[in-house]
Amino acid sequence: MPKVLISDSLSSQAVDIFRARGVEVDVKTGLKPDEIKAIIGDYDGLAIRSSTKVTADLLAAATNLKVIGRAGIGVDNVDVPAATARGVVVMNTPFGNSITTAEHALALMMALARQIPEANASTHAGKWEKSKFMGVELAGKTLGIVGCGNIGGIVADRARGLKMKVIAHDPYLSPERADDLGVERVDLDTLYARADFITLHVPATEHTRGMINAGNLAKMKRGVRLINCARGALVVDADLKAALRPGQVAAAALDVFAVEPAKDSALFGMPQVVATPHLGASTVEAQEKVALQVAEQMADFLTTGAVVNALNMPSVSAEEMPKLKPYMGLARQIGRFMGQIVESALKSVTIEFEGQAAQLNAKPITALVLEGLLSPQLASINMVNAPTVAKERGIEVSEVKRERSGALQTQVRLTVVTEARSRTIAGTLFNGDQPRIVEITEIPMDARLGPNMLLVSNHDRPGLIGGLGTILGNAGINIATFNLGRNRPGGDSIALLEVDEAPSEPVLEQISLLPNVVRVKALNF
DSSP: OOEEEEOSOOOHHHHHHHHHTTOEEEEOOSOOHHHHHHHGGGOSEEEEOSSSOBOHHHHHHOTTOOEEEESSSOOTTBOHHHHHHTTOEEEOOTTTTHHHHHHHHHHHHHHHHHTHHHHHHHHHTTOOOGGGOOOOOSTTOEEEEEOOSHHHHHHHHHHHHTTOEEEEEOTTOOHHHHHHHTOEEOOHHHHHHHOSEEEEOOOOOTTTTTOBSHHHHHHSOTTEEEEEOSOGGGBOHHHHHHHHTTTSEEEEEESOOSSSSOOOOTTTTOTTEEEOSSOTTOSHHHHHHHHHHHHHHHHHHHHHOOBOSBSSSOOBOTTTHHHHHHHHHHHHHHHHHHHHHOOSOEEEEEEEEEEGGGGSOHHHHHHHHHHHHHTTTSSSOOTTTHHHHHHHTTOEEEEEEESOOSSOSEEEEEEEEESSOEEEEEEEEETTTEEEEEEETTEEEEEOOOSEEEEEEEESOTTHHHHHHHHHHHTTOOEEEEEEEESSTTSEEEEEEEESSOOOHHHHHHHHTSTTEEEEEEEEO
8 A cells, every 4th residue: 555644734634535545644744854854765655835845865765755745836845856866756736726826916916006014004003194005006007927827827817807907928828828818928028118017927947036136127117016926036135125215116015035934034124015924825725725636646646657747757647547558568668678679878769659659648658668768777767767867868859640650550669779770669559458569670570578588680591490499498498479570581580489487698698609690688577
């Protein structure tokens, strides 16, 4: 039974979901890093929010860990590259917090427009300073949205309901999506120049960190109001403070900070700044949603292999899995077959999907081919880290889809180019779920792979079968299946045998000395 550790506070219903789906679960919150490290090796899954820091050091101790589930969208507290290198799937719940975060951004925008926090404090103090708090209307103002994905799209929809003019900058926003949202696509400088309010909804990346800096603040319309419910690292606090003093920026509302918990900030104490302690996802509804989602996703992965909302591998839904599963076995077989016969450095890998295979989600199949291909040479390779390892080693990987090629209804073909030569292996499924090898480097074949296989390349001349049988018989090795293929009479030929036990090196040496044998190789699957 898979076992999951919940190390941050989650809804009790998440525990119920794990157990109902056959996953053992322990809830141990508030542990120190060394305490988690001491026990993490016992678990297949780790469910977290933002408190637990999943570092490379922690992952090194997580010898059985297969999946990390983050209840929420941000994974700043997870070393995703280190998890990927160790073959651990990292999942988040990108949609559970969306409405709540969008609503918080709008609430902050309204708070800025009407100076609500200051007016509230003044009124509680008995001052009744009505004339001091002159606000601005939202209707008719231009809202600039930086990052118009899921959360930004919700903000745009709500803002249009407030009769605001909405402009957006997002390199991935298509014209069709912009039309659906009723927003105008603009470049960043245009957004800065035109927007009365600017709200940020982008992740912290090398391109976005520090984007709200002195240079860009100077490009903004004088009197702009800024809202950040995304990531604190987007804003250079000292530059924003300098822009607030002369009124270049009229006011700012911040829910996130570069260092959290934020105990100190250059912006604290400024009357133009509204600050909240990362409340974007803090509603009862959102907390319940993300807890249930992460439990469902992790349980499905650990019990069925379904992958949803993963950050470091292709997603595979529970509905796709039954169709993909036979091909996953085939992919591992042809990859591992090739990985055992190549003898020089890999340069490129091409996976061709033909017929019914062309209709599949190709990414997980490709990942499994790469896993099989690299596993004979490298330890700790799986479908999570295999694509990354291939990229790090400079191996070019490509996918090709064809509706139909040849007589077979479905086929997956792997072509590998090494420093020495090119090789090809193709496989298909018989009766929908039985993997078969149907081609080895342009030689037709029909072979089912067993645990121990013997591959013999030879010139097509009489006598091979007798010689092989004699040597294996003398060694007490039983032949389970015997498959032959050739490109033409008298040309190149291949014998692929399933044997009950792996031949020893002396036996392989005897076979290699048979007349017309070019190469002999023991394979295991």
